[in-house]
Amino acid sequence: MSAITDNISGRHSIERGRFRAVLLPKQVQAKTISGGPSTGKKGILSYQYSAQNHDWDLTLHAAADLIKAGLVADRQPKTGSLSMGFSYFTGGMVLCFAAIESFSASVAFSMQSDARFSSFDFQRYRSTGRFWDKMGMLMSAAAIEIDRGQGLFQHIGQMQVWRNLVTHASPYGIEPTEIDNTVEAPGVLHAKKRHLEYTRMADPEHARKFYETAVAFIELVIKQTGLDPRASATYQILE
Numbered sequence: 713m714s715a716i717t718d719n720i721s722g723r724h725s726i727e728r729g730r731f732r733a734v735l736l737p738k739q740v741q742a743k744t745i746s747g748g749p750s751t752g753k754k755g756i757l758s759y760q761y762s763a764q765n766h767d768w769d770l771t772l773h774a775a776a777d778l779i780k781a782g783l784v785a786d787r788q789p790k791t792g793s794l795s796m797g798f799s800y801f802t803g804g805m806v807l808c809f810a811a812i813e814s815f816s817a818s819v820a821f822s823m824q825s826d827a828r829f830s831s832f833d834f835q836r837y838r839s840t841g842r843f844w845d846k847m848g849m850l851m852s853a854a855a856i857e858i859d860r861g862q863g864l865f866q867h868i869g870q871m872q873v874w875r876n877l878v879t880h881a882s883p884y885g886i887e888p889t890e891i892d893n894t895v896e897a898p899g900v901l902h903a904k905k906r907h908l909e910y911t912r913m914a915d916p917e918h919a920r921k922f923y924e925t926a927v928a929f930i931e932l933v934i935k936q937t938g939l940d941p942r943a944s945a946t947y948q949i950l951e
Contacts (some may be wrong), residue, residue: 721901735809760948766821766941768814772926777805779919786916794911801879802910808922809875812868812930813843815930816850818941826939829853843872854937864932867925878909884908 782797782804784838790796824834840846844860847868851858858865882904891897906912934940 758950760950761945762948763943763945764821764941765943766814766818768811768818768930769798769942769945771814772811772930774924775804775807775811775926776806778902779923782919783916795915798911798914801914801916804876805871805914805919805922808926809868809871810951812871813927815933815941816847817932819854819937820846820850822939823853823937829937832917852931854933856932864919864925864928867921868929871922871925874910874913874944877908882908894909 778800782795782800785797785800786795788796795801820832820834820837823829823832832849837846837849840849848858858868860866886901886905889901891901
């Protein structure tokens with residue numbers, strides 16, 4: 713089933729235990745009046761707890777599961793014009809773009825506490841609404857050039873356009889038109905509006921491409937920034 717299968721089963725597959733629990737050494741001094749360890753209850757140590765939640769990895773994993781299911785369903789004989797994996801592909805492709813947005817947000821969140829990105833304005837990033845404006849801010853901080861005319865960012869742009877067709881539907885109509893046959897003529901009339909139909913791209917080829925593009929973007933940013941934000945929980949023993 714080509715590269716998509718290998719990618720899906722690779723490093724971005726997420727196991728159930730996604731939280732990283734880290735027990736740090738006794739770094740925080742919090743003495744009691746008697747000088748003994750600080751305890752919530754007698755004989756029980758106290759801890760300082762902190763955590764971060766990031767969901768992009770689960771979003772990507774869900775996309776992979778749906779696309780894999782779609783590839784299996786696509787082997788069945790068609791009962792109409794759509795792939796038998798249509799529903800799976802549609803869901804997986806939407807989540808691929810969502811994973812890009814979610815990962816970008818997590819990287820931006822991580823940049824605010826990393827001295828290497830001290831010039832990055834996280835609050836301005838959060839208040840910015842347009843996808844490409846946010847992407848421009850993030851890639852500038854990561855020193856990654858955006859070329860929307862080719863390659864990775866062109867593919868991301870195509871993903872965004874398609875996602876918008878799903879989430880912001882554009883119904884259309886064909887006005888009464890005289891035709892000379894009922895076989896080919898209707899298809900010619902619909903062809904002019906076909907770009908408004910998200911269904912035309914919900915197939916194995918585009919599903920694979922969407923997933924591979926999401927993975928390529930995530931891996932590029934991780935490599936360039938050294939940031940790989942994951943859900944985590946940290947405990948520090950107080951004494």
